[in-house]
Amino acid sequence: MNDFPARAVVDLGAVRGNVRALAAHAPTAQVMAVVKADAYGHGLVPSALAALEGGATWLGAAQVGEALALRRAGVTGARVLAWLYAPGAPLREAVEADVDVSVAARWALDDVVTAARAAGRTARVHLKVDTGLGRNGLSIGQLPDVLAAALAAEAEGVVRVVGLWSHLAFADAPEHPAVRQQAEVFAAAVRAVEAAGARLEVRHLANSAATLTSPALHWDLVRPGIAVYGLSPVPHLGGSDRFGLVPAMTLEAQLATVKPVPAGSGVSYGHEYVVPQDTVLGVVPVGYADGVPRHASGTAERWGGPVQVGGRRLGVAGRVCMDQVVLDLGPDAREVAGDRVVLWGDGRDGGPTAQDWAEVAGTISYEIVTRLGARVPRTYVDSERDGTSTASLAATRGGAW
Numbered sequence: 001m002n003d004f005p006a007r008a009v010v011d012l013g014a015v016r017g018n019v020r021a022l023a024a025h026a027p028t029a030q031v032m033a034v035v036k037a038d039a040y041g042h043g044l045v046p047s048a049l050a051a052l053e054g055g056a057t058w059l060g061a062a063q064v065g066e067a068l069a070l071r072r073a074g075v076t077g078a079r080v081l082a083w084l085y086a087p088g089a090p091l092r093e094a095v096e097a098d099v100d101v102s103v104a105a106r107w108a109l110d111d112v113v114t115a116a117r118a119a120g121r122t123a124r125v126h127l128k129v130d131t132g133l134g135r136n137g138l139s140i141g142q143l144p145d146v147l148a149a150a151l152a153a154e155a156e157g158v159v160r161v162v163g164l165w166s167h168l169a170f171a172d173a174p175e176h177p178a179v180r181q182q183a184e185v186f187a188a189a190v191r192a193v194e195a196a197g198a199r200l201e202v203r204h205l206a207n208s209a210a211t212l213t214s215p216a217l218h219w220d221l222v223r224p225g226i227a228v229y230g231l232s233p234v235p236h237l238g239g240s241d242r243f244g245l246v247p248a249m250t251l252e253a254q255l256a257t258v259k260p261v262p263a264g265s266g267v268s269y270g271h272e273y274v275v276p277q278d279t280v281l282g283v284v285p286v287g288y289a290d291g292v293p294r295h296a297s298g299t300a301e302r303w304g305g306p307v308q309v310g311g312r313r314l315g316v317a318g319r320v321c322m323d324q325v326v327l328d329l330g331p332d333a334r335e336v337a338g339d340r341v342v343l344w345g346d347g348r349d350g351g352p353t354a355q356d357w358a359e360v361a362g363t364i365s366y367e368i369v370t371r372l373g374a375r376v377p378r379t380y381v382d383s384e385r386d387g388t389s390t391a392s393l394a395a396t397r398g399g400a401w
């Protein structure tokens with residue numbers, strides 16, 4: 001019995017292998033696997049554990065709540081950094097749970113100090129500096145004052161300034177002059193902070209793109225996210241296989257209905273696709289509520305987001321609806337209700353990938369996987385341990401997963 005006629009199958013062996021590949025790209029740095037946003041839609045705890053097995057020694061969470069969820073789930077064998085929070089965040093719980101916290105504003109340092117005193121423990125702090133992204137982080141002008149306050153708190157034993165870090169604006173364009181400029185600003189900030197007396201344990205700047213393409217920016221720790229899940233951060237420079245990565249998530253569904261229709265029949269809302277000949281339509285019971293992007297709808301001129309069914313590559317016919325999409329299976333369709341349809345997967349058998357969907361929808365693969373809907377169950381396989389791969393699941397027909 002299937003409670004829901006689709007599922008995301010996540011290959012933990014792929015996650016593990018991707019982290020090993022990333023570590024090989026950055027042999028002089030530690031690896032922080034970024035697991036924010038439910039591990040980019042792949043499921044927080046199983047993905048985090050697989051990343052640690054692959055050699056990551058740190059986990060990166062955006063929100064404090066995500067970091068606490070890791071600790072509550074018993075993930076204790078790694079450092080965890082949380083870097084995005086607003087006043088009132090549960091920082092005391094974070095300090096008690098041995099979570100490293102970023103400081104990107106003066107109020108944040110004050111709140112961390114208060115939290116550490118309440119917890120009766122030293123808080124480990126990473127000062128975030130805005131080297132040119134124009135987003136979160138202390139401006140270079142703010143850094144000296146906040147550093148001085150942080151070092152004063154360190155002298156009291158309340159905090160320990162363990163990290164200085166920043167984030168790149170053009171990491172996906174390694175030759176862009178802004179990358180070099182940010183790198184220089186960061187190096188100068190490191191020198192200034194160390195000259196002021198900070199004993200930094202980790203200096204970190206590189207996301208997936210910089211991990212794979214800019215070795216000079218690896219410093220002590222790299223922070224890959226999307227590449228942990230096997231997707232290329234720089235598809236214009238190379239796909240997953242070029243970097244030794246394997247996409248970990250396969251989104252598959254069962255055909256709900258299959259029916260013949262005459263030539264000229266309109267398909268889905270607005271009839272933006274009209275079948276050119278007598279044909280067979282198949283309904284796939286996932287839609288934009290499940291993360292299938294509506295921008296990947298098909299039109300009269302072209303099919304939309306790609307799918308694989310019965311070894312064939314087809315595309316969405318007409319508009320993506322909230323709960324379903326329609327396929328034009330062609331006049332000779334052999335498919336039956338219950339058959340497996342793959343929306344995206346590792347692409348190794350010629351099937352579609354999240355990157356393919358991103359291109360059709362005019363977005364990036366990050367958005368495709370992170371927006372997978374909450375009602376889609378995640379299931380886990382492990383191609384390294386039990387030999388189950390998504391390809392072997394492909395053999396199933398007629399409703400038996």
Ligand SMILES: *Cc1c(COP(=O)(O)O)cnc(C)c1O
Pocket residue numbers: 034036167206207208209223224225226227233
């Ligand atoms: C999300 C994020 C990362 C990971 O980025 P990817 O492009 O997915 O590798 C690293 N650092 C920070 C600050 C982030 O917000």
